[in-house]
Amino acid sequence: MIYLASQSPRRRQLLDQLGVRHELLLAGPDEDAEALEAVIDGEDPERYVTRVTAAKLDAALVRLQRRGLPRAPVLCSDTTVTIDGRILGKPADAGDAFAMLSLLSGRTHRVMTAVAVGSSERREAAISISEVDFAPVSAAEIQRYVDGGEPFGKAGAYAIQSQAAAWISRIAGSYSGIMGLPLFETAQLLRAWQIEF
Template identity: 60%
Template structure:
Protein backbone atom coordinates (compact mmCIF):
# COMPACT_ATOMS: atom_id res chain seq x y z
CA UNK A 1 0.00 0.00 0.00
CA UNK A 2 1.22 3.49 -0.82
CA UNK A 3 0.56 6.34 1.59
CA UNK A 4 1.13 9.01 -1.07
CA UNK A 5 1.65 9.54 -4.79
CA UNK A 6 3.70 11.94 -6.87
CA UNK A 7 1.68 14.32 -9.03
CA UNK A 8 3.68 15.22 -12.13
CA UNK A 9 1.71 18.34 -13.07
CA UNK A 10 1.84 22.09 -12.59
CA UNK A 11 -1.96 22.37 -12.71
CA UNK A 12 -3.52 23.79 -9.53
CA UNK A 13 -6.84 22.25 -10.65
CA UNK A 14 -5.38 18.73 -10.56
CA UNK A 15 -4.08 19.35 -7.04
CA UNK A 16 -7.51 20.59 -5.96
CA UNK A 17 -9.21 17.50 -7.43
CA UNK A 18 -6.84 15.09 -5.68
CA UNK A 19 -7.46 16.93 -2.40
CA UNK A 20 -11.21 16.63 -3.03
CA UNK A 21 -10.99 12.82 -2.80
CA UNK A 22 -8.40 12.78 0.00
CA UNK A 23 -5.30 11.67 -1.92
CA UNK A 24 -1.97 12.54 -0.26
CA UNK A 25 0.46 13.73 -2.92
CA UNK A 26 3.82 15.37 -3.40
CA UNK A 27 4.54 17.52 -6.41
CA UNK A 28 7.02 16.26 -8.95
CA UNK A 29 7.11 19.29 -11.20
CA UNK A 30 7.83 18.41 -14.83
CA UNK A 31 10.99 19.80 -16.42
CA UNK A 32 10.62 22.96 -18.50
CA UNK A 33 11.03 20.99 -21.73
CA UNK A 34 7.90 18.91 -20.96
CA UNK A 35 5.77 21.50 -22.81
CA UNK A 36 7.68 20.59 -25.98
CA UNK A 37 6.13 17.11 -25.80
CA UNK A 38 2.72 18.58 -26.68
CA UNK A 39 3.41 18.81 -30.43
CA UNK A 40 0.61 17.22 -32.50
CA UNK A 41 1.74 14.69 -35.10
CA UNK A 42 0.28 14.90 -38.62
CA UNK A 43 -3.02 13.03 -38.89
CA UNK A 44 -3.05 12.16 -35.19
CA UNK A 45 -6.47 11.70 -33.57
CA UNK A 46 -7.24 13.59 -30.35
CA UNK A 47 -7.45 10.34 -28.33
CA UNK A 48 -4.14 9.03 -29.66
CA UNK A 49 -2.50 12.43 -29.13
CA UNK A 50 -3.57 12.87 -25.51
CA UNK A 51 -2.61 9.30 -24.58
CA UNK A 52 0.81 9.66 -26.24
CA UNK A 53 1.59 13.01 -24.59
CA UNK A 54 0.54 11.69 -21.16
CA UNK A 55 2.78 8.65 -21.60
CA UNK A 56 5.76 10.82 -22.64
CA UNK A 57 5.22 13.14 -19.68
CA UNK A 58 5.08 10.16 -17.34
CA UNK A 59 8.35 8.81 -18.80
CA UNK A 60 9.99 12.21 -18.16
CA UNK A 61 8.63 12.31 -14.58
CA UNK A 62 9.94 8.81 -13.82
CA UNK A 63 13.41 9.81 -15.08
CA UNK A 64 13.26 12.85 -12.80
CA UNK A 65 12.21 10.72 -9.82
CA UNK A 66 15.19 8.44 -10.40
CA UNK A 67 17.65 11.30 -11.01
CA UNK A 68 16.62 13.05 -7.78
CA UNK A 69 16.81 9.84 -5.74
CA UNK A 70 13.34 10.38 -4.28
CA UNK A 71 11.46 7.71 -2.26
CA UNK A 72 9.56 5.21 -4.39
CA UNK A 73 5.82 5.89 -4.82
CA UNK A 74 3.29 5.82 -7.68
CA UNK A 75 3.60 8.70 -10.18
CA UNK A 76 0.43 10.20 -11.68
CA UNK A 77 0.41 12.15 -14.93
CA UNK A 78 -2.45 13.62 -16.96
CA UNK A 79 -3.01 15.67 -20.08
CA UNK A 80 -6.15 17.35 -21.42
CA UNK A 81 -6.99 18.39 -24.95
CA UNK A 82 -9.96 19.93 -26.74
CA UNK A 83 -11.10 18.65 -30.13
CA UNK A 84 -13.47 20.39 -32.53
CA UNK A 85 -14.28 17.76 -35.12
CA UNK A 86 -10.91 16.20 -35.95
CA UNK A 87 -8.95 19.34 -35.09
CA UNK A 88 -7.04 19.55 -31.81
CA UNK A 89 -7.18 22.91 -30.04
CA UNK A 90 -4.22 23.23 -27.70
CA UNK A 91 -3.24 26.05 -25.36
CA UNK A 92 -3.38 29.49 -27.00
CA UNK A 93 0.02 31.09 -27.56
CA UNK A 94 -1.35 34.64 -27.31
CA UNK A 95 -4.66 36.49 -26.68
CA UNK A 96 -5.54 36.76 -30.38
CA UNK A 97 -5.28 32.98 -30.76
CA UNK A 98 -7.46 32.57 -27.64
CA UNK A 99 -10.16 34.74 -29.26
CA UNK A 100 -9.92 32.74 -32.49
CA UNK A 101 -10.43 29.49 -30.57
CA UNK A 102 -13.40 30.87 -28.63
CA UNK A 103 -15.03 32.16 -31.81
CA UNK A 104 -14.82 28.63 -33.24
CA UNK A 105 -16.19 26.97 -30.11
CA UNK A 106 -19.06 29.45 -29.65
CA UNK A 107 -22.42 27.89 -30.56
CA UNK A 108 -20.78 24.48 -31.14
CA UNK A 109 -20.32 21.16 -29.35
CA UNK A 110 -16.74 19.98 -28.87
CA UNK A 111 -14.98 17.11 -27.11
CA UNK A 112 -12.67 17.33 -24.11
CA UNK A 113 -10.33 14.37 -23.67
CA UNK A 114 -8.19 13.76 -20.59
CA UNK A 115 -5.76 10.87 -20.44
CA UNK A 116 -4.27 9.72 -17.14
CA UNK A 117 -1.39 7.36 -16.48
CA UNK A 118 -0.12 5.98 -13.18
CA UNK A 119 3.08 4.01 -12.69
CA UNK A 120 4.95 2.36 -9.84
CA UNK A 121 7.97 0.23 -10.62
CA UNK A 122 7.34 -1.50 -13.95
CA UNK A 123 3.53 -1.46 -13.60
CA UNK A 124 1.72 1.21 -15.62
CA UNK A 125 -2.03 1.80 -15.68
CA UNK A 126 -3.87 4.25 -17.91
CA UNK A 127 -7.36 5.51 -18.72
CA UNK A 128 -9.07 8.01 -21.00
CA UNK A 129 -12.06 10.24 -20.22
CA UNK A 130 -14.02 11.82 -23.07
CA UNK A 131 -16.74 14.43 -22.54
CA UNK A 132 -18.83 16.65 -24.78
CA UNK A 133 -19.29 20.35 -24.06
CA UNK A 134 -21.72 22.71 -25.79
CA UNK A 135 -20.93 26.41 -25.84
CA UNK A 136 -23.62 29.04 -26.22
CA UNK A 137 -23.13 31.65 -28.95
CA UNK A 138 -20.80 34.45 -27.77
CA UNK A 139 -20.58 38.07 -28.84
CA UNK A 140 -17.27 39.66 -29.81
CA UNK A 141 -17.50 41.80 -26.67
CA UNK A 142 -17.97 38.73 -24.47
CA UNK A 143 -14.95 37.05 -26.08
CA UNK A 144 -12.79 40.17 -25.66
CA UNK A 145 -13.78 40.51 -22.00
CA UNK A 146 -13.13 36.84 -21.27
CA UNK A 147 -9.71 36.89 -22.97
CA UNK A 148 -8.85 40.14 -21.12
CA UNK A 149 -9.48 38.30 -17.81
CA UNK A 150 -6.39 36.17 -18.59
CA UNK A 151 -8.26 32.95 -17.79
CA UNK A 152 -7.97 31.36 -21.27
CA UNK A 153 -4.16 31.42 -21.30
CA UNK A 154 -2.47 28.11 -20.50
CA UNK A 155 -5.70 26.15 -20.98
CA UNK A 156 -6.54 23.75 -23.80
CA UNK A 157 -9.26 25.23 -26.00
CA UNK A 158 -8.75 28.65 -24.35
CA UNK A 159 -11.18 28.19 -21.47
CA UNK A 160 -11.54 26.79 -17.97
CA UNK A 161 -14.91 25.25 -17.10
CA UNK A 162 -14.39 25.94 -13.39
CA UNK A 163 -13.96 29.68 -14.00
CA UNK A 164 -15.81 32.47 -15.79
CA UNK A 165 -16.32 30.37 -18.92
CA UNK A 166 -19.02 28.42 -17.06
CA UNK A 167 -21.52 31.16 -17.95
CA UNK A 168 -21.12 30.31 -21.65
CA UNK A 169 -21.53 26.54 -21.29
CA UNK A 170 -25.03 25.33 -22.15
CA UNK A 171 -24.46 21.65 -21.40
CA UNK A 172 -21.92 18.95 -20.72
CA UNK A 173 -22.17 15.23 -21.26
CA UNK A 174 -19.49 13.31 -19.42
CA UNK A 175 -17.08 14.01 -16.56
CA UNK A 176 -16.95 17.54 -15.08
CA UNK A 177 -13.68 16.70 -13.28
CA UNK A 178 -12.34 15.25 -16.55
CA UNK A 179 -13.06 18.54 -18.29
CA UNK A 180 -11.23 20.32 -15.45
CA UNK A 181 -8.20 18.13 -16.08
CA UNK A 182 -8.41 15.00 -13.89
CA UNK A 183 -11.35 12.59 -14.21
CA UNK A 184 -11.91 11.51 -10.61
CA UNK A 185 -13.84 8.30 -11.32
CA UNK A 186 -11.06 6.89 -13.52
CA UNK A 187 -8.33 8.29 -11.26
CA UNK A 188 -9.82 6.69 -8.13
CA UNK A 189 -10.12 3.36 -9.96
CA UNK A 190 -6.47 3.37 -11.03
CA UNK A 191 -5.26 4.47 -7.58
CA UNK A 192 -7.26 1.63 -6.02
CA UNK A 193 -5.75 -0.89 -8.46
CA UNK A 194 -2.28 0.41 -7.54
CA UNK A 195 -2.99 0.03 -3.81
CA UNK A 196 -2.98 3.74 -2.94
CA UNK A 197 -4.78 4.64 0.30
CA UNK A 198 -7.18 7.58 0.12
Protein backbone atom coordinates in the same frame (compact mmCIF):
# COMPACT_ATOMS: atom_id res chain seq x y z
CA MET B 1 1.49 8.67 -1.16
CA ILE B 2 1.85 9.37 -4.87
CA TYR B 3 3.75 11.92 -6.92
CA LEU B 4 1.80 14.32 -9.11
CA ALA B 5 3.79 15.37 -12.16
CA SER B 6 1.69 18.41 -13.05
CA GLN B 7 1.85 22.16 -12.52
CA SER B 8 -1.94 22.41 -12.68
CA PRO B 9 -3.45 23.77 -9.46
CA ARG B 10 -6.76 22.22 -10.58
CA ARG B 11 -5.26 18.72 -10.57
CA ARG B 12 -3.86 19.28 -7.07
CA GLN B 13 -7.29 20.51 -5.94
CA LEU B 14 -9.02 17.46 -7.43
CA LEU B 15 -6.58 15.04 -5.76
CA ASP B 16 -7.19 16.88 -2.47
CA GLN B 17 -10.92 16.44 -3.07
CA LEU B 18 -10.40 12.67 -3.25
CA GLY B 19 -8.19 12.76 -0.16
CA VAL B 20 -5.12 11.46 -1.98
CA ARG B 21 -1.83 12.35 -0.29
CA HIS B 22 0.55 13.57 -2.95
CA GLU B 23 3.76 15.47 -3.54
CA LEU B 24 4.64 17.45 -6.64
CA LEU B 25 7.24 16.10 -9.06
CA LEU B 26 7.70 19.06 -11.39
CA ALA B 27 9.97 19.43 -14.39
CA GLY B 28 13.25 21.17 -13.74
CA PRO B 29 14.62 24.15 -15.67
CA ASP B 30 16.63 21.74 -17.84
CA GLU B 31 13.45 20.05 -19.12
CA ASP B 32 11.23 21.29 -21.96
CA ALA B 33 7.90 20.02 -20.65
CA GLU B 34 5.92 21.98 -23.26
CA ALA B 35 7.71 20.14 -26.08
CA LEU B 36 5.99 16.92 -24.96
CA GLU B 37 2.65 18.46 -25.97
CA ALA B 38 3.61 19.09 -29.61
CA VAL B 39 0.97 17.81 -32.03
CA ILE B 40 2.03 15.42 -34.79
CA ASP B 41 0.44 16.35 -38.14
CA GLY B 42 -2.71 14.33 -38.76
CA GLU B 43 -2.75 12.86 -35.26
CA ASP B 44 -6.11 11.69 -33.94
CA PRO B 45 -7.09 13.65 -30.78
CA GLU B 46 -7.58 10.53 -28.63
CA ARG B 47 -4.22 9.14 -29.75
CA TYR B 48 -2.64 12.54 -29.09
CA VAL B 49 -3.82 12.90 -25.49
CA THR B 50 -2.89 9.29 -24.70
CA ARG B 51 0.58 9.68 -26.24
CA VAL B 52 1.28 12.96 -24.45
CA THR B 53 0.23 11.52 -21.08
CA ALA B 54 2.51 8.51 -21.60
CA ALA B 55 5.39 10.83 -22.56
CA LYS B 56 4.80 12.94 -19.43
CA LEU B 57 4.89 9.78 -17.32
CA ASP B 58 8.13 8.61 -18.97
CA ALA B 59 9.75 12.00 -18.26
CA ALA B 60 8.49 12.06 -14.67
CA LEU B 61 9.85 8.58 -13.94
CA VAL B 62 13.29 9.60 -15.23
CA ARG B 63 13.04 12.74 -13.04
CA LEU B 64 12.12 10.66 -9.99
CA GLN B 65 15.11 8.35 -10.45
CA ARG B 66 17.53 11.18 -11.26
CA ARG B 67 16.54 13.07 -8.10
CA GLY B 68 16.89 9.96 -5.93
CA LEU B 69 13.47 10.44 -4.36
CA PRO B 70 11.65 7.69 -2.43
CA ARG B 71 9.79 5.33 -4.71
CA ALA B 72 6.05 5.87 -5.11
CA PRO B 73 3.60 5.76 -8.02
CA VAL B 74 3.58 8.80 -10.30
CA LEU B 75 0.36 10.29 -11.70
CA CYS B 76 0.32 12.25 -14.96
CA SER B 77 -2.54 13.66 -16.99
CA ASP B 78 -3.20 15.65 -20.13
CA THR B 79 -6.33 17.37 -21.43
CA THR B 80 -7.21 18.43 -24.95
CA VAL B 81 -10.21 20.04 -26.58
CA THR B 82 -11.24 18.86 -30.02
CA ILE B 83 -13.71 20.11 -32.61
CA ASP B 84 -13.99 19.19 -36.29
CA GLY B 85 -11.12 16.74 -35.76
CA ARG B 86 -8.82 19.60 -34.72
CA ILE B 87 -6.80 19.55 -31.53
CA LEU B 88 -7.11 22.79 -29.57
CA GLY B 89 -4.23 22.95 -27.13
CA LYS B 90 -3.13 25.90 -25.05
CA PRO B 91 -3.43 29.18 -26.96
CA ALA B 92 -0.15 30.74 -28.08
CA ASP B 93 -1.39 34.31 -27.66
CA ALA B 94 -4.53 36.46 -27.33
CA GLY B 95 -5.38 36.15 -31.01
CA ASP B 96 -5.14 32.38 -30.85
CA ALA B 97 -7.35 32.31 -27.73
CA PHE B 98 -9.95 34.53 -29.42
CA ALA B 99 -9.96 32.29 -32.51
CA MET B 100 -10.40 29.12 -30.43
CA LEU B 101 -13.28 30.50 -28.40
CA SER B 102 -14.94 31.86 -31.54
CA LEU B 103 -14.73 28.38 -33.06
CA LEU B 104 -16.37 26.83 -29.97
CA SER B 105 -19.15 29.45 -29.76
CA GLY B 106 -22.61 27.99 -30.43
CA ARG B 107 -21.24 24.49 -31.01
CA THR B 108 -20.53 21.16 -29.34
CA HIS B 109 -16.94 20.08 -28.75
CA ARG B 110 -15.25 17.19 -26.98
CA VAL B 111 -12.85 17.34 -24.05
CA MET B 112 -10.48 14.39 -23.66
CA THR B 113 -8.42 13.83 -20.54
CA ALA B 114 -6.02 10.92 -20.27
CA VAL B 115 -4.59 9.91 -16.91
CA ALA B 116 -1.80 7.44 -16.14
CA VAL B 117 -0.32 6.09 -12.94
CA GLY B 118 2.98 4.31 -13.15
CA SER B 119 6.36 3.22 -11.90
CA SER B 120 9.40 1.84 -13.66
CA GLU B 121 7.82 -1.65 -13.47
CA ARG B 122 4.15 -1.01 -14.20
CA ARG B 123 1.67 1.49 -15.54
CA GLU B 124 -2.10 1.84 -15.79
CA ALA B 125 -3.96 4.38 -17.91
CA ALA B 126 -7.49 5.54 -18.67
CA ILE B 127 -9.21 8.21 -20.73
CA SER B 128 -12.31 10.31 -20.12
CA ILE B 129 -14.19 11.81 -23.06
CA SER B 130 -16.88 14.43 -22.47
CA GLU B 131 -19.06 16.58 -24.71
CA VAL B 132 -19.56 20.27 -23.99
CA ASP B 133 -22.16 22.54 -25.61
CA PHE B 134 -21.33 26.22 -25.82
CA ALA B 135 -24.11 28.74 -26.32
CA PRO B 136 -23.46 31.43 -28.92
CA VAL B 137 -20.99 33.93 -27.42
CA SER B 138 -20.53 37.46 -28.75
CA ALA B 139 -17.15 38.72 -29.92
CA ALA B 140 -17.26 41.33 -27.13
CA GLU B 141 -17.78 38.65 -24.44
CA ILE B 142 -14.94 36.57 -25.85
CA GLN B 143 -12.64 39.59 -25.96
CA ARG B 144 -13.39 40.45 -22.30
CA TYR B 145 -12.59 36.86 -21.29
CA VAL B 146 -9.34 36.90 -23.26
CA ASP B 147 -8.39 40.32 -21.86
CA GLY B 148 -8.87 38.90 -18.35
CA GLY B 149 -6.09 36.38 -19.01
CA GLU B 150 -8.12 33.28 -18.18
CA PRO B 151 -7.55 31.37 -21.47
CA PHE B 152 -3.80 31.06 -21.16
CA GLY B 153 -2.35 27.72 -20.12
CA LYS B 154 -5.67 25.96 -20.76
CA ALA B 155 -6.58 23.56 -23.55
CA GLY B 156 -9.24 25.10 -25.78
CA ALA B 157 -8.60 28.50 -24.15
CA TYR B 158 -11.14 28.12 -21.33
CA ALA B 159 -11.67 26.63 -17.89
CA ILE B 160 -15.06 25.15 -17.00
CA GLN B 161 -14.72 26.46 -13.44
CA SER B 162 -14.16 30.04 -14.64
CA GLN B 163 -16.52 32.71 -16.03
CA ALA B 164 -16.75 30.59 -19.19
CA ALA B 165 -19.18 28.38 -17.25
CA ALA B 166 -21.84 30.96 -18.15
CA TRP B 167 -21.47 29.90 -21.81
CA ILE B 168 -21.84 26.15 -21.19
CA SER B 169 -25.41 25.01 -21.76
CA ARG B 170 -24.79 21.26 -21.37
CA ILE B 171 -22.10 18.74 -20.55
CA ALA B 172 -22.23 14.99 -21.07
CA GLY B 173 -19.44 13.20 -19.28
CA SER B 174 -17.10 14.11 -16.45
CA TYR B 175 -17.02 17.61 -14.97
CA SER B 176 -13.72 16.82 -13.24
CA GLY B 177 -12.38 15.38 -16.50
CA ILE B 178 -13.17 18.66 -18.22
CA MET B 179 -11.33 20.44 -15.37
CA GLY B 180 -8.27 18.29 -16.05
CA LEU B 181 -8.42 15.12 -13.92
CA PRO B 182 -11.35 12.68 -14.24
CA LEU B 183 -11.95 11.61 -10.64
CA PHE B 184 -13.81 8.38 -11.37
CA GLU B 185 -11.10 7.05 -13.67
CA THR B 186 -8.35 8.35 -11.38
CA ALA B 187 -9.90 6.63 -8.37
CA GLN B 188 -10.10 3.34 -10.29
CA LEU B 189 -6.42 3.58 -11.24
CA LEU B 190 -5.34 4.43 -7.70
CA ARG B 191 -7.34 1.52 -6.26
CA ALA B 192 -5.51 -0.79 -8.68
CA TRP B 193 -2.30 0.44 -7.00
CA GLN B 194 -3.80 -0.08 -3.52
CA ILE B 195 -3.55 3.65 -2.82
CA GLU B 196 -5.80 4.52 0.11
CA PHE B 197 -7.80 7.75 0.10
